[in-house]
Amino acid sequence: MDSRKFCFSLVNFFNTAINLKELSEDLYRFSRRLRLAEFFYDEDDEETDHTAHSQSPPPAFLRKPSSFTPDTGRDLALDTFIKGVSSEIMLERQRNIFSNLRNEEKEALRELRDNDKITIKPADKGGAVVVMETTDYIGECTRQLDNTTYYRILTSDPTNSCNKKIQEAIDKGIEEKEISSEIGKALLVPHPTPGRFYILPKVHKEGNPGRPIIGGNGCPTEIISQFVDYHMKDLVSQLPSYVQDDMDFLRKIHDINKTGPLPPDTLLCTMDVSALYTNIPHEEGTDACRIALEEGRDQGTKPSPSFICTLIQLILTLNFFTFHDNTYLQTHGTAMGTCMAPTYANIFMGAIERRLLGSFPDKPLVWLRYIDDIFLIWTHGRAKLEAFIQHANTFHPTIKFTSNISPIHVPFLDVMVTLLDNYIHTDLYSKPTDTFNYLHWSSCHPQHTRRSIPYSLAFRLVRICSSEAALTRRLNDLKHHLKKRGFPPNKLKLPLTKP
Incomplete structure (x- = not known):
């Protein structure tokens, strides 16, 4: 079987293999949620509401998850229920489970996994899967990173020095009462690492250039970027030209x-x-945010525009990352991949x-x-x-x-x-490179997830197509695309019309 051709059919695909470790973790989380609900059921709601409003809690992404789990033995009925559910699910794994991949497909997956001469990436748009020679992928990345207008190679890892600058800005913010010490502590990334550079091939453009992305998970500026976005995102909808989707x-x-x-x-x-992202001058972008914060929020709101803009400058100027054993710094614009970028x-x-x-x-x-x-x-x-x-x-x-x-x-x-x-x-517009790679019917997703796909896609067409004729054409196209993704004919009944 052609392994490269096979990979195109596996967008968001789940096979039927059972991961016992994940299953055990899921059961633990399920039982913990039930025990917590029982534990807090009799809590005084009025007292809880009063406490909640006495001081605004930090944003959800800054709250460290609690590890508290109530002991067993508080509610025997609940203990019996949890034990029964866990036993039934764990016994399920002992039954015969038929794989939704053929042997040749499994072999193709192994070939793809072990072949370091190719790189597989999702296309920038259109839902396609792009299989590239690794040398070509590295060549395109290097071509972009060699542009000294936007990037500069570094001789050492600046993680520690960057973290120190962020710590100093946070300490100053706490001292000036811009943020609480609790929030300040939560803004620091534990054990930070550099960002990671990769590209998404633009198959809809001549020459298939790559869209540069810097994965920021775990980098020093990850959480302050989330913090900045939290305080600025509502300003975007105030713009006269704003389109949400x-x-x-x-x-x-x-x-x-x-x-x-x-x-x-x-x-x-x-x-x-x-x-756009790589062509926004740092000072102009920061000034635009400062003005928007001053005009779009009540005077005296904390954190102040000045403090938020200090964090923005840190996010922009400490945007370092690794690629192919080298460390780089982006010197112009913002990276796609940091939370605040859009x-x-x-x-x-x-x-x-x-x-x-x-x-x-x-x-x-x-x-x-x-x-x-x-x-x-x-x-x-x-x-x-x-x-x-x-x-x-x-x-x-x-x-x-x-x-x-x-x-x-x-x-x-x-x-x-x-x-x-x-x-x-x-009417619906689809790019010529759109592959319509919807979730395959044979994927091991819950049945309600697979059943909802035809209806949700059809309902989207109802909203986009302004005429019955256009809607009929698009619904027929949709049925054709879903049949190619393995959907049975009886799951493709779409009795939808224009309201």
């Missing part, structure tokens, strides 16, 4: 249609920021677009943005739109745009936006 975009399109027909000669346009980029683009739109005499009728993807409706003619795009590409030294203009239709996110009779119609 496909469904939010569709709601906004519906509101536009409710205002009546668009003017004749209306143009649809999308713009995309080229490599919020930081959104706020920066909010500041840029406010100045950009204010600096051009003609304004778009509609300007909506999802991070680095922009949708606009233009009513001043093509020449002025092209002049506006040219102006946008000279407005900032590092922020550049690609664009797509049409009087008929443009894709935005997963939606094809069409202008017909001066109203906007919507």
Whole structure:
């Protein structure tokens, strides 16, 4: 069997092998939840509520999980129930369990696992699995890391010195009552390690360049990045151009249609920021966040904009990572992979677009943005739109745009936006590289998970497709894709219509 071809069918796939260690841990967590519920059942709710409101608790990600487990013997009925459930489940493993992988498929998996000449990564978009020669993968990573505009190689591991800088900033924050000592202690990563660099191949772009990602789990700035994101993410939804997701975009399109027909000669346009994350200057990005914090929160709110911006600077300037036995520092922009990056980029683009739109005499009728993807409706003619795009590409030294203009239709996110009779119609948009690799029916997932897939995907189509004809086409396409993923015909009954 061709092992490379086989790996494409295993997106999110679970086989039927039972991991006794995981099973035992799951049973322990289950029994502990039950014992905790019983232990705290008679607690005085009024006293608990009073205590909870006397001081705001730290964010959930800063709270260290408790290891307390009530003793057995408190409730004999509960003990009997837990023992019975555990015995039944552990006995289940002794029954015959048939593998959902054939022998040749198991052999293919072993070949893939043991072959160090290939590297397997998910594609940046489209759900594909990319099998690359390892030499090509390393070559693309090295090509990007050799760009001295963004990266610098280090001669030693700076983990300890970076951790010390973070500790000093936290100690100062505690001293100035920006944060409590409890939160300050929780912001430090125990036993930190450098980030890890990898790429996701962009199969939808010529030459298949890689999108650079820096995995930040366990790095010194991991928790302060979560802390910054926690305090800034609500500011993003205050931006006039904010689009949360496909469904939010569709709601906004519906509101536009409710205002009546668009003017004749209306143009649809999308713009995309080229490599946004790596092209945000540190000072400009931090200043944009400071202004957003000052304008979007009540005066005197703690932690202050100054303290949050101090943490932002640490996240940006201490962004070091390893790749192929070398240690690097990212010197420009923010890394995709740190928690605060999308919020930081959104706020920066909010500041840029406010100045950009204010600096051009003609304004778009509609300007909506999802991070680095922009949708606009233009009513001043093509020449002025092209002049506006040219102006946008000279407005900032590092922020550049690609664009797509049409009087008929443009894709935005997963939606094809069409202008017909001066109203906007919507349909599903899929990139040519989309593989529709939905979860395979034979995967050892719970039955309710597999059964819900056709309905949830179909319901998404109901919301995206604005006409019955478009919906019928897309539902037929969906059935075809799900059949290829092993779904039985009786699981593909989709009696959905437009409301």
